[in-house]
Amino acid sequence: MTFLGTSGAVPTTERNPSGIHVSREGEELLFDAGEGTQRQMMRFGTGFSVSHLFVTHLHGDHVFGIPGLLQTMAFNDREEPLAIHTPQATRRQLKGLVNALGNRPDFPIRISEVGDGDVAYRADDFEVRTFETDHDTRSVGYALVEDDRKGRFDRERAEELGVPVGPKFSRLHEGDPVELEDGTVVEPDQVVGDPRPGRSIVYTGDTRPTVRTIEVADEPDLLIHDATFADDRAERAGETAHSTARGAAEIASRAGAKRLALVHISSRYTGGVDDHLAEARETFDGEVLVPQDGQKLVVPFPGNEDD
Ligand SMILES: [Zn+2]
């Protein structure tokens, strides 16, 4: 994944407004598209083959990049449809942004509203879940959750049992029993281990700390959380419906997250984010980072397995 924009509502020369690009086995997903998102995509080499755009809420710093991005996609003669997911009761407003282009692009754009508990997108082996967040407008967060993966195939054991190397191996791995030449039946659980958990990423968008973030995914590999302020402006965080780094870290800790990325950094912190890091680390034992724009992260499989 690539952090395209990590600033709060007002961008800085270092940080663009919100945008996160996720590339997963050839499929590209975009979460929020603040002003300038398309240029960030060019700078950081993500390409424009996004199939789904997930919008957390309709504040400008999360959506003003949509018209420009769509216009460039149209100039590129895009034909593939684009699905845009947006919180309930915001479809009309989002349509206004699409219509701001004047000429509607030739490729199909599907806009759908999503609410708490909805699966915004179900793919072959993962889904993107929606959860309600606590901001000062209609807002949701998203969790990309992979299905469990098949258990490990014990090749040695299969050979011991007399299974010939070849298609019977894959049938067993797929979960089907196979019959050997002497009539013996080998069951999958004799040679295939327990299913292994997939990966998960949770992105809150703008929010106060909320329990729904903890509930949406079990021990996420990565939690990307609003951390607009540090402790010095904790009161302001509550008033403006945002979080502090410490508040984000408490959620990460309670969710059992493995890594925490603090984003939506207020322009008041151009001097540095040392306080964000220190305060979060006091509260959360896992890895904490405040990504720069353009920073890329690979999310490994749980337990750092070799595949
Ligand atoms: Zn924002």
Ligand SMILES: [Zn+2]
């Ligand atoms: Zn906002």
